[in-house]
Amino acid sequence: MKLNISNPTTGMQKLVEIDDDKKLYPLFDKRMASEVSGDSLGDEFKGYVFRIGGGNDKQGFPMKQGVMSNNRVRLLFKKGMSCYRERRSGCRKRKSVRGCIVGPDLAVLHLVLVKKGAEDIPGLTDDQKPRRLGPKRASNIRKLFGLEKKDDVRQFVVRREIKEGKKTKAPKIQRLITPQLLQRKRYFKAITRKRMEAGKEAKAAYAQRVIEYHHEQKEVNRQTEKASKSFRRKHGLKRVGSQGLEKLQSHRMTWHVAGRRLKARAEQSEFFATPRRAFLANTADAPAFGMKAVGHEALDWLSEAPLWHWEPRVSVGRQERTKGSATSLRAVTEVAQVKLSKITGGKATPAPPVGPAIGAFGLNIAMFVKEYNALTADKVGQTCPCIVHVMSDKSFKIELKTPLTAALLHKAVNKQKGSGKAGTDIIGSITVEKLEEIAKMKLPDLNCEDITRAMKIVHGTAVASGIKVEGYEEWMETAVPKPKTIMDRYGPGVAKLPAPWGEGPPLEAAGDEAAEPVEAAEPVEAAE
Numbered sequence: 001m002k003l004n005i006s007n008p009t010t011g012m013q014k015l016v017e018i019d020d021d022k023k024l025y026p027l028f029d030k031r032m033a034s035e036v037s038g039d040s041l042g043d044e045f046k047g048y049v050f051r052i053g054g055g056n057d058k059q060g061f062p063m064k065q066g067v068m069s070n071n072r073v074r075l076l077f078k079k080g081m082s083c084y085r086e087r088r089s090g091c092r093k094r095k096s097v098r099g100c101i102v103g104p105d106l107a108v109l110h111l112v113l114v115k116k117g118a119e120d121i122p123g124l125t126d127d128q129k130p131r132r133l134g135p136k137r138a139s140n141i142r143k144l145f146g147l148e149k150k151d152d153v154r155q156f157v158v159r160r161e162i163k164e165g166k167k168t169k170a171p172k173i174q175r176l177i178t179p180q181l182l183q184r185k186r187y188f189k190a191i192t193r194k195r196m197e198a199g200k201e202a203k204a205a206y207a208q209r210v211i212e213y214h215h216e217q218k219e220v221n222r223q224t225e226k227a228s229k230s231f232r233r234k235h236g237l238k239r240v241g242s243q244g245l246e247k248l249q250s251h252r253m254t255w256h257v258a259g260r261r262l263k264a265r266a267e268q269s270e271f272f273a274t275p276r277r278a279f280l281a282n283t284a285d286a287p288a289f290g291m292k293a294v295g296h297e298a299l300d301w302l303s304e305a306p307l308w309h310w311e312p313r314v315s316v317g318r319q320e321r322t323k324g325s326a327t328s329l330r331a332v333t334e335v336a337q338v339k340l341s342k343i344t345g346g347k348a349t350p351a352p353p354v355g356p357a358i359g360a361f362g363l364n365i366a367m368f369v370k371e372y373n374a375l376t377a378d379k380v381g382q383t384c385p386c387i388v389h390v391m392s393d394k395s396f397k398i399e400l401k402t403p404l405t406a407a408l409l410h411k412a413v414n415k416q417k418g419s420g421k422a423g424t425d426i427i428g429s430i431t432v433e434k435l436e437e438i439a440k441m442k443l444p445d446l447n448c449e450d451i452t453r454a455m456k457i458v459h460g461t462a463v464a465s466g467i468k469v470e471g472y473e474e475w476m477e478t479a480v481p482k483p484k485t486i487m488d489r490y491g492p493g494v495a496k497l498p499a500p501w502g503e504g505p506p507l508e509a510a511g512d513e514a515a516e517p518v519e520a521a522e523p524v525e526a527a528e
Helices: 021-027 138-145 179-235 242-250 260-268 296-304 354-359 365-375 405-412 432-445 451-464 472-479 486-490 492-496
Strands: 002-007 012-017 035-037 049-057 072-077 093-098 106-115 237-239 271-274 277-280 308-310 313-316 319-322 334-340 386-391 396-400 428-431 467-470
Touching: 021 035, 049 093, 334 354, 354 365, 365 396, 405 428, 405 432, 405 451, 428 432, 432 451, 432 467, 432 472, 451 467, 451 472
Parallel strands: 002 106, 428 467
Antiparallel strands: 002 012, 035 049, 049 106, 072 093, 237 308, 271 277, 313 319, 334 386, 386 396
């Protein structure tokens, strides 16, 4: 067995090979970190005391502290465990290691000299090997030279020579406390304190604004209720209760008209009816049904007001009876938007993607197809995207968008689709004038207000489709100005601007937050 003996005090290390197993018996069945005597190893080791640091068996598997075995075991290792270095983040691995108990199957055993004997061992205790690097941490430098906190640690840094005639190098001192560091710390603390105070003030202001808003809303509701009562009193309207609301939901629109004359008159009248809103369009016929003509302003107000119950008085011969006709007046609002991008103008059908998208909201698919084809009759064959605004009364509004940019570019070069390898295969080319024409057409739908930016966006789509724009570089040089550098904006003195926290300790009169910079200490040369 080989013994690798190290001496921490001198920095020396020696490898000793012992063939007689009888000399190694005192080491067997000992654990790592236990101290053993070196008298059995030979006369030159008498009086020496060693500490077992580890070892490797004959196959090279290392000893692991904490594994109570003198054989080889397989353990599941993770990050932070000894005898294992993580290759991938969070990845564990099962590998073989040897227990921490010394056995005869070890090839090398590491021993650390704890106590020196009577005689010196050549190559271990008779010489000194200085360390190549000194301490870097400020506390370790103070401990090495016995310095106090008020002493300057930078004067005691261990420097080393690289070559003859060259300058010496010193390591960067870690955890060094300087006036600049203290001032920077005070500066950031002051900023944090200001932010906390500003946040508290903003929170208090927001709470006060919420209280004021609630008071304003109460006043608005009170004024609205007051105006509502006067309007109902003026037009003979009544607010619907819970039972009336159920009745209106079951009977969305009910007109009780008696007599053939009134019935014929009603059939000749023009009605505008929706599931939640109904009124006579021809206000001249209203008196015949015992109703009051409602003006445009009142009609707009009724469309935005809550649910109302209107009881018209219907004349039948010489008798007048009050029929409980319910009219639901409620504002029609937008509840959803449906975007249809892959739809052909003038050739829309109820098939997908139109049918499933429109039918999911309960809209009339046939009516939508008819209205869309009528709107896009002059764009037959073109891809015409649209946005369908779904209203609360199951009606809809169609908002047409301009054709897709890629479709316009493909049409300009007479191609059905773009290139499969953008940047390599060119399927065609267009001029800058054609690019500007397409950009003007797409400008209302693009997220910009400038034609120059719109042309740049369309050019990006053209490059992705394998279409080359001739003269685009020359147009860019004339249309788009070159951005100024920071030196052009602020002048050559921008590199000499001071740090935001200044340099040196703050002035006593101004306080921590208004510290002025002072001369900085001499910088310490950094190591490689």
